[in-house]
Amino acid sequence: MDINVKVKENLQIRPFYLFFIITSIQIGIGILGFPKIVYQEALQDSWISILFTFFYIVAVVIVMFMILNQYKNADIYGIQVDIFGKWIGKILGTIYILYFGITLFSILITYMEVVRISIFPSISNLALGGLLLCLVVYSVLGGIRVVVGVCTLFFLGTQWLFLLLIQPAMEVDFTHLQPMFVTPFPDLLEGAKVSSYTFMGFELLLVIYPFIKNKKKAKLPTFLAVSWSTITILLLTMLVIGYFSHNQILRREWALLGLFKIQNFTFIERFDYVVVTEWMLVIITNMILLMWAMTYGMKRLYNISQKTTLYLISIILLIACIFVDEHFQIQKVIDTSSQIGLWIVYVYPFFLLPIVLFKKRKQRKKEKKHAK
Amino acid sequence: MQSKFIRLLLVPLILLSGCVPNQVIEELAVISARGIDFTDDGKLEKTMNIIRFDPQSDEIYTTISGVSDTLKGARKNASFTTAYELVEGQMNLEIFGKEVAQKGIASYINTSVRDALASETMKVMVSATTAKAIFNSDSPESQSLGNYFDVLIDKQVSEGSLVPSSIHDFTRSTETIGQDGVMPLAGLENNTPTIMGLALFDKYQYVSDISLEQGLLLNLILNNLRETPMEIHLPRSPFEKYIIKDNTLNKDDDEKDELSIQVIVIDGKSKTDVTDMKETSFKTNVKMEIELIETSELLRIKDKKAASILEKEVEKKIKKQYENLLKQVQEVNVDPFGYGKLYRANKKDGKMKEEEWRKKFPEIKVNFNVNVRLSNYGSVQ
Numbered sequence: 001m002d003i004n005v006k007v008k009e010n011l012q013i014r015p016f017y018l019f020f021i022i023t024s025i026q027i028g029i030g031i032l033g034f035p036k037i038v039y040q041e042a043l044q045d046s047w048i049s050i051l052f053t054f055f056y057i058v059a060v061v062i063v064m065f066m067i068l069n070q071y072k073n074a075d076i077y078g079i080q081v082d083i084f085g086k087w088i089g090k091i092l093g094t095i096y097i098l099y100f101g102i103t104l105f106s107i108l109i110t111y112m113e114v115v116r117i118s119i120f121p122s123i124s125n126l127a128l129g130g131l132l133l134c135l136v137v138y139s140v141l142g143g144i145r146v147v148v149g150v151c152t153l154f155f156l157g158t159q160w161l162f163l164l165l166i167q168p169a170m171e172v173d174f175t176h177l178q179p180m181f182v183t184p185f186p187d188l189l190e191g192a193k194v195s196s197y198t199f200m201g202f203e204l205l206l207v208i209y210p211f212i213k214n215k216k217k218a219k220l221p222t223f224l225a226v227s228w229s230t231i232t233i234l235l236l237t238m239l240v241i242g243y244f245s246h247n248q249i250l251r252r253e254w255a256l257l258g259l260f261k262i263q264n265f266t267f268i269e270r271f272d273y274v275v276v277t278e279w280m281l282v283i284i285t286n287m288i289l290l291m292w293a294m295t296y297g298m299k300r301l302y303n304i305s306q307k308t309t310l311y312l313i314s315i316i317l318l319i320a321c322i323f324v325d326e327h328f329q330i331q332k333v334i335d336t337s338s339q340i341g342l343w344i345v346y347v348y349p350f351f352l353l354p355i356v357l358f359k360k361r362k363q364r365k366k367e368k369k370h371a372k
Numbered sequence: 373m374q375s376k377f378i379r380l381l382l383v384p385l386i387l388l389s390g391c392v393p394n395q396v397i398e399e400l401a402v403i404s405a406r407g408i409d410f411t412d413d414g415k416l417e418k419t420m421n422i423i424r425f426d427p428q429s430d431e432i433y434t435t436i437s438g439v440s441d442t443l444k445g446a447r448k449n450a451s452f453t454t455a456y457e458l459v460e461g462q463m464n465l466e467i468f469g470k471e472v473a474q475k476g477i478a479s480y481i482n483t484s485v486r487d488a489l490a491s492e493t494m495k496v497m498v499s500a501t502t503a504k505a506i507f508n509s510d511s512p513e514s515q516s517l518g519n520y521f522d523v524l525i526d527k528q529v530s531e532g533s534l535v536p537s538s539i540h541d542f543t544r545s546t547e548t549i550g551q552d553g554v555m556p557l558a559g560l561e562n563n564t565p566t567i568m569g570l571a572l573f574d575k576y577q578y579v580s581d582i583s584l585e586q587g588l589l590l591n592l593i594l595n596n597l598r599e600t601p602m603e604i605h606l607p608r609s610p611f612e613k614y615i616i617k618d619n620t621l622n623k624d625d626d627e628k629d630e631l632s633i634q635v636i637v638i639d640g641k642s643k644t645d646v647t648d649m650k651e652t653s654f655k656t657n658v659k660m661e662i663e664l665i666e667t668s669e670l671l672r673i674k675d676k677k678a679a680s681i682l683e684k685e686v687e688k689k690i691k692k693q694y695e696n697l698l699k700q701v702q703e704v705n706v707d708p709f710g711y712g713k714l715y716r717a718n719k720k721d722g723k724m725k726e727e728e729w730r731k732k733f734p735e736i737k738v739n740f741n742v743n744v745r746l747s748n749y750g751s752v753q
Binding site: 044124175179247 | 377378381384385388389391392393461462488489491492493538540543544547548549710713714716717718719720721722
């Protein structure tokens with residue numbers, strides 16, 4: 001396989017769309033339950049933990065750019081083959097694909113659980129999974145440009161949801177956020193660690209990078225996207241902590257959904273129904289992006305056509321989601337995906353960078369010798 | 373090929389949406405209010421005000437009840453008395469009978485909050501007698517009780533004279549360490565359901581109640597007031613000079629020692645600080661801008677002095693009322709103001725157990741500092 005990718009002109013995307021891609025994938029289903037998870041570790045100082053995560057992510061993104069810029073037009077699948085050789089490189093690439101698959105699966109079943117608990121208690125997983133996967137298949141068939149378009153549109157179409165939180169924001173009790181700076185440092189780090197799962201997704205940069213038209217301009221939208229997601233998640237977490245009391249946060253599975261539940265409008269009494277269904281737009285973009293990354297990866301590594309992988313994975317996911325419908329099973333899948341993700345997303349790039357730099361320097365020396 | 377497949381994809385998309393369970397409104401009995409009581413032999417009795425579309429009946433509202441050991445059991449028993457499927461998604465009101473509330477309502481509230489399908493904006497109330505009595509009074513309001521109280525409470529809350537009392541407001545303040553929740557107290561007046569006062573809760577147990585006037589003062593501490601009517605009774609003697617004696621009116625006015633005034637609180641704010649952590653003393657500043665709209669006797673506010681006397685007297689009176697209210701809640705050891713949460717927030721480690729505050733609360737000292745400004749007194753002097 002080629003290390004560098006030749007992308008046709010008509011498939012390239014403008015750098016600013018990276019902003020939509022990365023925010024879309026970072027903000028997903030996890031955010032509904034996230035405030036509780038970080039609050040368990042860092043209490044009212046959760047915001048410090050989130051800021052820690054943010055700075056760490058900025059470091060990871062810088063490292064990713066450094067790796068990618070060593071090549072002319074390569075993605076992670078190609079880079080790994082270049083560095084570790086054909087066999088190990090392909091195995092590592094497959095691990096990436098599997099990781100995307102587990103993440104996709106965890107998003108799918110978590111959303112189905114939310115729907116089952118808050119709207120239709122008796123709906124079958126097969127029907128709901130089938131509906132969602134039909135949409136995913138449909139969008140991914142359209143190719144990369146459709147995927148990016150969907151991200152952009154759905155990003156713009158979902159931001160208004162946060163306006164609904166004005167009412168609880170007015171009722172925030174500031175004593176819940178006091179006293180500040182009392183959580184010990186190890187707990188804050190633990191909080192930052194558990195936050196990592198929610199922020200995952202920006203590793204997609206390693207796959208989508210070759211499709212960016214003007215690579216010099218790719219950095220700004222990426223950092224903007226990471227900041228945007230951080231600000232959103234930070235504000236939502238502080239809102240949940242400020243609104244609910246200590247015991248309530250610990251007891252609620254989806255605290256953020258609870259905030260939407262207290263809305264009351266004359267024209268719609270139960271706004272949480274609208275929010276849960278609207279949240280489908282949020283998770284569909286996640287699923288589409290991950291699905292595209294998987295099919296594209298299979299094509300790069302094994303030369304299997306993207307359509308074949310797409311149908312195959314969809315069928316596997318559909319069958320798998322019938323069997324995973326209990327809360328604790330779902331939690332287990334989420335935990336596995338966050339464990340793998342922690343290593344792949346947050347640790348691995350730091351290992352990869354020195355190896356890439358070393359190899360490139362050797363190559364350059366060789367070329368110089370040849371030139372002489 | 374591609375477009376053919378996409379068309380094929382649309383078929384399951386349409387067919388699968390049929391798998392979503394549906395509910396036909398003509399087959400449903402929508403519970404709009406429910407009441408919980410104990411029967412004489414200690415079982416739970418659930419009274420429900422339901423909406424159903426029965427072509428045989430003129431009324432869309434009706435009331436049914438069921439008895440069992442658990443709530444869901446009582447609902448099941450009640451469902452034998454109606455041909456419709458009972459659904460809870462549109463519940464507006466829950467009334468706890470006095471005995472039930474005194475015993476503790478934690479499990480009932482918890483059931484409602486746990487059930488994601490149930491609404492969290494429904495109102496919760498305590499009945500001064502039994503819940504059943506309020507549901508079954510023969511006034512027209514009782515017919516559609518859920519809707520009646522829902523609208524009534526919403527109106528009072530937006531006016532500012534009632535503390536917000538949705539289930540999420542109640543659980544939020546109850547679950548906060550160092551604060552207790554309150555609920556409106558429902559009762560019957562001339563056989564019409566009405567709000568009679570506020571019920572004080574020690575966590576999930578109903579212990580005592582306060583009057584609606586005191587509830588307004590409590591609301592001033594918890595929330596900001598805006599254009600809220602308020603009645604104040606002042607001693608008559610300082611205004612002797614300014615009262616216009618009209619002999620055509622009641623002659624025994626002179627013998628009264630009280631002067632009642634009706635004001636509108638245009639803007640009411642409060643701020644509480646901890647002044648001393650060791651002695652658990654607090655300072656609460658209350659700021660009110662009022663507009664005088666009615667006096668029980670003809671009162672002439674002819675100069676600045678008269679206005680300032682009025683302001684002073686109102687300040688004195690409200691300060692006194694706050695002190696009495698505090699004494700009253702300290703006696704039953706319930707902290708609806710939330711001084712405890714302020715105390716916790718000012719502690720160094722921010723940790724406090726509920727019991728710790730229960731021990732401290734009867735001893736706390738609060739310095740109420742009321743500041744009244746009379747901004748407007750109508751078109752006559």
